[in-house]
Amino acid sequence: MQSEYTPPDTPLDVLHEDHEVLAVVKPDGLLSVPGKGAHLADCLLTRVQAAFPTALLVHRLDRDTSGVMVFALTDHAQRFxxxxxxxxxxxxxxxxxxxxxxxxxxxxxxxxLIVDWPNRPRQMVCHETGKPSLTEYRVLKAADGESRVRLWPRTGRTHQLRVHMLALGHPILGDPLYAPDAGFARMMLHAEELRLSHPESGRGMSFRAKAPF
Known part of the structure; x- marks a missing residue:
């Protein structure tokens, strides 16, 4: 089960800023957007907007995932x-x-993958009604009963990496939903790099943040 929401009190970590695009590092344990209720109001979006008032949401990361997130600073950039x-x-x-x-x-x-309705927010594999979901992976090293892997989601389903690793029999360590008894202080999943095109120039951009584990 999800633990009580106690978001980290860490300063905003900005990787890149120009007149259209902002890239920051989301810490683990912080929601990307506000949840339902005042106790879930603190999130990366509101923290970013406190420093960059025109910032607009483009994508999300799970609460317990850390790593690179981008925000648009104009309406045009958000659409692009x-x-x-x-x-x-x-x-x-x-x-x-x-x-x-x-x-x-x-x-x-x-x-x-599809939502497991009776057990929301859990997702599950379903060959009848699930949406196509593809993840590529490479093992970087393996020792002491665990493996360090690099993951490339080719689709963007909710909890995709978490459920795909679970389906292989290798759940992500510290996952509060899919491996809740692992005894880790955080979920060991980090968005290391994001590549996309700039909304004005079309030039390729790459933002990277090293995993803290």
């Missing part, structure tokens, strides 16, 4: 960047620590 994600031109790279020794060392998970 949103389309980059919708049409899968944005390229996302994650790093995770998962349980067990993942074999083979290079592979892909092609399993359709």
């Amino acid at each position: 960047l949103s389309k980059e994600f919708e049409e899968r031109r944005a390229r996302k790279t994650y790093v995770a620590r998962v349980a067990g020794r993942l074999e083979p060392k290079i592979g892909a998970v092609d399993l359709p």
Whole structure:
């Protein structure tokens, strides 16, 4: 189960800022957008807007995932960047620590996903009604009953990486929904790099933040 919401009191970590695009590092334990209720009001979006009042949401990361997030600073940039994600031109790279020794060392998970309605917000694999979902992975190293992996989601389903790793029998360590008894202080999933095009110049941009684990 999700733990009580106690967001980290950390300063805003800005990777890039220009007149159209802002890239920051989201800490783990902080919502991307406000939840329902005043106790879930603190989030990365409101913190960003306190410093950059014109900032607009483009995409999200799960509360317990850390890493690179971009925000638009104009309406035009929001439309452009949103389309980059919708049409899968944005390229996302994650790093995770998962349980067990993942074999083979290079592979892909092609399993359709859908919300598990009785157990929301959990998601599940469903071959009848699930939406197509594809994750590619590479094992970076494996030792002591766990593997460090790099993950490339080719689709953007809710909890995609978390459920795909669980489906392989190698849940992400510290995952409060899918591996709740692991005994880790945080979920070991980090959005390491994001590549997309600039909304004005069309030039490719790459934002990167090293995993803190």
